Amino acid sequence: MRFYNFGDSRNTHLLLIPDNAQHYSIFERGIKDLIPDFYITICSFDGFDETIKETFVSHEKEMEQIEAYINEHDEGHLSCAYGLGHGGEVLCSLLERSHITIDKCIIDSAYFEYLSTPYAMMQASAATMFFYPLIKEKTISRGVMHFLTREQKENPEFISRWQQHYLSHNLDFIKKRSLFNQFSSSYQLKHKKNLLIPNTAVHVFFSMKMGARYLRRYQYFFANAIYHYFNMSAQELLITKPDQWALELYSIFKGRI
Template identity: 30%
Template structure:
């Protein structure tokens, strides 16, 4: 696991957690230049997803423990903010709920917060690995996904292409990512409980809720968090983040009360 720092170290600290099977630099390439003007930015690079290491992503708890240890060592266990993109929202939830470190502003992207039993999780993981491995390794979009993109209306096609580019690395692929890391990350996220009714004194949990995902996702947020500050956006999953980084940045400033 690696931690990459940007901006003035004297500024408030914000941690950035990438999404499923994402490389930190590709995930946050449009966002770090914006954030580093006002924040001390720390981008987390998970085990198995960094080209400078020969590591494997083991499971969510192992990664969380490493993140907690780093925050304790470098920031005495307290940070100003954290943003979890998609799967990264699970990490933010775990960090808050475990109470081993403290986050003042815990920001959940439009995370799906999927939870399943081991049997269903294994089936879903098998399907995802079949689709994602070639996509990530070679940067080639599977025909079944490309067909869906081609049939989409123009406004959705732009979103799909923007979203898929983070996995394909603009067609170059990420050949260093092993199938085992993809499998372990997806599977362990599905079977690792993030908790219910999470409520920590001194922590505000902000949720960027993409309403086009469906009402069931808002119900999940209300289940997992006791008093979430929900910001509703008429977008698809992480569309605000990937397609409109400037708007996303303004939302970060707003919820962190820095405008």
Template identity: 30%
Template sequence: MRFYSFGNEDNPVLFLLPGTCCHWKRNFGSVIPFLQQDFHVVCVSYDGFDETEPAVFPDMLTEAAKIEAYIQENFGGQIRAAYGCSMGGSFVGLLLQRGNIHIGHGILGSSDLDQSGGLSARLQARLISGVLHGVFQKGRLPGWMQKRLEKKTPEERAYMDRMLALFGVGTADMAFVQKKSIYNQFYSDLVTPLGDTISVPGTAVHIFYAVKMGGQYEARYRRHFKDPDIRRHDMQHEELLACYPQRWADEVRHCCEMTALDTA
């Protein structure tokens, strides 16, 4: 695991946690310039998804412990905020639930927080890892997926192109990622339990809720977190981050200016 820092070290610390099988730079490279003036930004690069080290992603809990150890060693166990993109939101929830560090503002970016049983999780992980590993090796979508994409409206296509760029589609940048890392990350996210009504004194939880994902996700957020600050956007999954980086950064900044009492 690697950690990449940007901005003045005297600024409040903001951790950025990538989404499923995403490279830290592709996930957050477009928004870091909008954040580093006000924050000391730290991007997490998961085991198995950083080209500078030969590693395989182990599981969510092992990675969470490494993040905690880094925060304890470098920031006295406390940071202002952590933003989790998609699956990264599961990490934010786990870090709050475990209580080994303190995060003032936990922000989830339209995370789905899917959980599944062992057999179902293994089948899903096997399917996803097979498809994604092929995409990473070739740097492009398989033909059947490309044909489906071409049938989308121009607006849908623009959004999908931005989202695919987060995965490195269009380049061979992610060819170093092992299939085992993809499988382990996807599977571990599904089977690692996240508690209900998580509440930490002095911590505010903010949810960037992409309304077009469906109402079941808001219900899920309210089940897992007590009194979360739900920020509705009439958008699709992580569309705010992928397509509107300045607006996304403003939203993150506003969350971090709030106190826990502001969300009650």
């Protein structure tokens, strides 16, 4: 894993964790308004960074590297952290492991789809087939086309921005094995019911278009979290409204809530 830092190290330290199959640059449009007030560290996973030759192995290994970084640079205590998509599940696991402490965290558009090993392998294979042609060859598979056609009707800006992240960056260094390992590892992250971490405020950004099933799942794991509701699709806030995304983070991490 590599860590990219932005801003003055004397400011409040904010850790950002991207979703699966994402380059760390997914945050580049959002952080510009946060840099004056935060010291920002973006995690870049093994296998998904052009400067790292290693293949992604597991989230366990990545979490160990995050913990080592926070222990070395922040004496094991972090002011605030944000996890997007499966990155939110990694953040949840970091809280459960208790090797580091975090004052405030935001979990955004996470899925919490724990699967037994055979089903995790099957789902990871499907996710790999979805993303690999888009990343490696800049071609759109049948699965991606179905997703784009369905979503394009409701939210053309979101789909345009989402496509741009993959088509405008040279991501052909990402290996199929890294994609498969990352998704299979995510589907096998198991979390506790009613997670309650002493001295940690957990905030949830819930995208209403994810539906009631996911809301129930969030409430199962985070009954005591502070919920922020957005009438959007998963990850839409960051991808289409980075200024608003930055403002939401600022109000939570610099505010009293």
